Amino acid sequence: MxxxxxxxxxxxxxxxxxxxxxxxxxxxxxxxxxxxxxxxxxxxxxxxxxxxxxxxxxxxxxxxxxxxxxxxxxxxxxxxxxTDDERAALREKLHGSPAASAGSAPAQGHAQGRAIPFAQPGSKTRPLLISSGKGGVGKSSVTTNLAVALAAAGHSVGVVDADIYGYSIPRMLGADREPVAIDQMLLPPESYGVRCISIGYFVPDGQAVVWRGPMLHKALEQFLTDVFWDEPDFLLVDMPPGTGDIALSLSQYLPRAEVYVVTTPQDAAQKVARLSAAMA
Structure with a gap:
């Protein structure tokens, strides 16, 4: 033998x-x-x-x-x-120093925190912002189905649920497992080959999110920097309807991103969608 x-x-x-x-x-x-x-x-x-x-x-x-x-x-x-020391070493090996993360930077603004990896010239990730002028036109459904289709085609895919007030991506993906934290680095849940992060993982079920601009700005910054995305081929961002604070922040964070506007055939919906497209 x-x-x-x-x-x-x-x-x-x-x-x-x-x-x-x-x-x-x-x-x-x-x-x-x-x-x-x-x-x-x-x-x-x-x-x-x-x-x-x-x-x-x-x-x-x-x-x-x-x-x-x-x-x-x-x-x-x-x-x-x-051990704690081993987790800290693992975090630094995979994601860099935790002292450089957006979440631990005292100043506001991503320029003074950790660099947004997807905005760097050498990034291989293709950011796609899925937006709409009005709510209820199927934007999140398009985001979810596009993400799953890209993963099924063999691509690595991440989704940021940036619709802070009306988050729905975790439910649509069936990604009900909470993120895992390793020394300030978040590992996003994965479903159908798609990794996702959402504010829905961090607020009690049924509780409304009532935040002003600076808090929204910081939350998005942490989603992009403190989450271990591992350089996906595509990063889809499910935007909130309209052209508010989140859209402005993401235009700064992801200047290389492509914007796709979802609308329905009605004239009223298309008229508002044009405003969203004009911002892009």
């Missing part, structure tokens, strides 16, 4: 990715204490947080990678949790 070695186990686990970070669990230093005794492989996978919602998925992926190895009779998988 072939005898498997710890190095072979590590190499078999290298293609296994963390479901949220989309990086190899080996490269993220999550695999520890690999040992083999009479064909039984024992190891520890260190999770990013206690109570990780995707623990079962990680367990299935690890078992699926190790069990087919020649000479493996069983797998004994234990779970640990990263």
């Amino acid at each position: 072939s005898v498997v070695t710890p190095d072979q186990v590590i190499e078999a686990l290298r293609p296994v990715q963390d479901p949220e970070l989309h990086r190899s669990i080996v490269d993220l230093n999550m695999v520890r204490d690999v040992s083999i005794n009479d064909g039984v492989v024992a190891l520890t996978v260190t999770l990013t947080i206690a109570g990780c919602p995707l623990r079962n998925e990680i367990q299935n992926r690890v078992n699926g990678a190790i069990r087919p190895l020649p000479g493996v009779r069983d797998v004994q998988l234990n779970f640990g949790v990263m």
Whole structure:
């Protein structure tokens, strides 16, 4: 019978990715204490947080990678949790220093906080702003279906629900799992291959959001900078109706963005949609 070695186990686990970070669990230093005794492989996978919602998925992926190895009779998988220092190191490796994030910058305005990654000249992400003049014309439905279609075509896709007062993207996507925070870095929930972030994850169900311009500005800034988007091919932004504070902020944050205006055939809806298009 072939005898498997710890190095072979590590190499078999290298293609296994963390479901949220989309990086190899080996490269993220999550695999520890690999040992083999009479064909039984024992190891520890260190999770990013206690109570990780995707623990079962990680367990299935690890078992699926190790069990087919020649000479493996069983797998004994234990779970640990990263320390605060390890989470801080992971955050810095993936997302830069937390001291540079928008959320920790005392001054207002993205120029004095963390740089918006999608506004940089070398960014590969194509930002799409989905807007409308009036509410109720199907803007969020278009955003959701376009995002899912792009993901189904093999693209990596993120969605920012910028309709702060009338958020609906999480419900439409079925992304009901809350974001995970790793040392001030937010991991957005994913559904149908689409990652999304929304103010709906941070306010109690049924509670209205009553914010003025500066708070809206800061929330959008954090959605763009403190969330780990991992350079998606497309970033769709579900805009609120009209041409208010959020539209102004996003025009500053994402100057390279393309704007798509959704309307219905009625003259009244089209007239208001033209105003939204004129702002773009």
